[in-house]
Amino acid sequence: MKTSGDVGKDKSLGTRTGSGDVGKDKNLGTQTGSGDVGKDKSQGTRTDSGDAKADNYGANVISDLREKGGSVHGAIHINNDNNSTPMVRVQRIKKSSVRTRLIIFGVLAVMLLLCSVFCEYLTPYDPYLQDLGNAKAAPSPEHLFGTDRYGRDMLSRVIVGSRTSIYSTLLLVAIITAFGTIIGVTCGFTGKKPDAVLMRISDIFLAFPGLVFALAVAGVLGGGLQNAIIALAAISWPKYARIARSQTLSQKEMPYIRAARLAGCSNLKIIFKHILPNIIGPILVTSMLDIGTMMMELAGLSFLGLGAKPPTAEWGSMMSDTRSLLSTTPWVTLSPGLAIFVSVMIFNLLGDTIRDYADPRSRGGRK
Numbered sequence: 397m398k399t400s401g402d403v404g405k406d407k408s409l410g411t412r413t414g415s416g417d418v419g420k421d422k423n424l425g426t427q428t429g430s431g432d433v434g435k436d437k438s439q440g441t442r443t444d445s446g447d448a449k450a451d452n453y454g455a456n457v458i459s460d461l462r463e464k465g466g467s468v469h470g471a472i473h474i475n476n477d478n479n480s481t482p483m484v485r486v487q488r489i490k491k492s493s494v495r496t497r498l499i500i501f502g503v504l505a506v507m508l509l510l511c512s513v514f515c516e517y518l519t520p521y522d523p524y525l526q527d528l529g530n531a532k533a534a535p536s537p538e539h540l541f542g543t544d545r546y547g548r549d550m551l552s553r554v555i556v557g558s559r560t561s562i563y564s565t566l567l568l569v570a571i572i573t574a575f576g577t578i579i580g581v582t583c584g585f586t587g588k589k590p591d592a593v594l595m596r597i598s599d600i601f602l603a604f605p606g607l608v609f610a611l612a613v614a615g616v617l618g619g620g621l622q623n624a625i626i627a628l629a630a631i632s633w634p635k636y637a638r639i640a641r642s643q644t645l646s647q648k649e650m651p652y653i654r655a656a657r658l659a660g661c662s663n664l665k666i667i668f669k670h671i672l673p674n675i676i677g678p679i680l681v682t683s684m685l686d687i688g689t690m691m692m693e694l695a696g697l698s699f700l701g702l703g704a705k706p707p708t709a710e711w712g713s714m715m716s717d718t719r720s721l722l723s724t725t726p727w728v729t730l731s732p733g734l735a736i737f738v739s740v741m742i743f744n745l746l747g748d749t750i751r752d753y754a755d756p757r758s759r760g761g762r763k
Contacts, residue, residue: 494753501746508742512558519552523709532725541731544718550731557709557732562739564621564710565691571629573683576636581667581675583637584644595641598634606631607693614702621710624703628693632686639682643675677754684747688740695736711736 511518521539527547535542541550579598583591601609613627647653648671656666695712697703699719704710706717711732718728 494749497745497749498753501742501749504742505746508558508562508739511555512562515555515559519549519555521549521552523548523552523556524707525549532721532728534725535727542725542727544728545721550728553709553714554711554731554735557711557714558735558739560621560704560708560710561691561695561712561736564625565687565694568625568628568632568690568694569683569687571625572632572686573636573679575629576633577640577672577679579633580637580640580642581644581671584641585648585663585667585671591641594637598637601631601634604631607696610693610697611700611702614697619702619705621698621704621708624694624697627697627702628690632690636679636682639679640675643678644671647671647674681747681751681754684750685744687743687747691736691740691743 525548527543530539530543530547531545533539533543533547539549539551541554543549544553579594583594609631610624610627613630614624617623617626653666653670656670661669694703695710695715698710698712699716701716704713706713714732715729718725722729
């Protein structure tokens with residue numbers, strides 16, 4: 397005889413039923429109860445109406461069933477993923493905004509390059525003409541940046557110095573980009589011993605602080621702008637070699653490279669026609685971002701006397717030559733410093749914008 401407080405067992409169904417007890421269906425592998433745990437052995441899930449991890453909806457349903465004096469039959473599956481994180485809204489740069497910035501900074505960079513090309517026609521005075529009677533003159537309408545200790549117009553010297561500083565920096569970046577890319581592609585494509593030897597050499601260059609190593613190389617080679625470029629190139633190429641190597645390793649296993657091999661393409665043709673066009677993007681972005689850095693390091697070597705020598709108009713050398721006048725005639729030293737600041741800022745902003753424009757996620761990729 398079954399009572400409300402006793403347990404009734406049906407052997408044919410293999411279940412136990414009771415108003416306050418647990419009912420178990422062995423075929424389904426579930427346990428049901430008003431306040432007990434239900435476990436599905438076949439699915440490996442557990443549901444608990446009174447568990448603290450249940451959501452409000454499941455808790456309210458079971459509470460209503462309890463108040464009505466019924467029992468819960470069947471497992472209640474609650475979707476409660478504790479590992480899920482809230483969606484974070486990421487603000488993406490609009491393509492039109494990136495394109496506008498690219499045009500603006502591109503125009504500024506082109507104007508800077510044109511200014512350095514035609515600097516001889518833009519100078520109001522001869523940058524090397526000395527006028528001792530007008531030495532250390534303060535900025536005025538006649539001399540916007542004043543004059544130095546020899547009476548030379550600082551605005552003219554800053555404009556002429558743009559050719560030396562900017563062109564030397566562009567030459568330096570071109571050298572390290574080309575040399576590093578050649579080394580990196582060679583290591584990534586051939587592998588084995590050339591890869592091991594060249595990468596260990598790059599590790600040696602990367603083991604030393606960059607500017608300190610450049611000072612040592614420039615000191616051994618002697619002063620001069622050419623030796624300063626060689627010193628900075630010696631410490632800067634490993635970065636491009638590693639970028640090119642990693643990109644080559646990821647590209648050479650692609651199906652289209654295997655198809656090119658099967659088609660009988662030579663290694664040189666595969667490198668120049670298939671690999672280089674697909675890895676040149678990150679390398680060019682890195683080189684654009686390095687223009688400002690190389691400009692400051694080249695000016696730093698010139699400031700320390702290991703770069704361009706006076707009377708050559710070069711921004712770092714001009715700051716070094718007039719640093720003793722900073723307390724009395726600061727405009728003489730600040731004028732080339734301002735030129736370095738503006739040039740580095742333009743090229744850095746242009747590099748950042750090119751990087752954003754080349755990134756698909758910044759141009760309206762998927763949400």
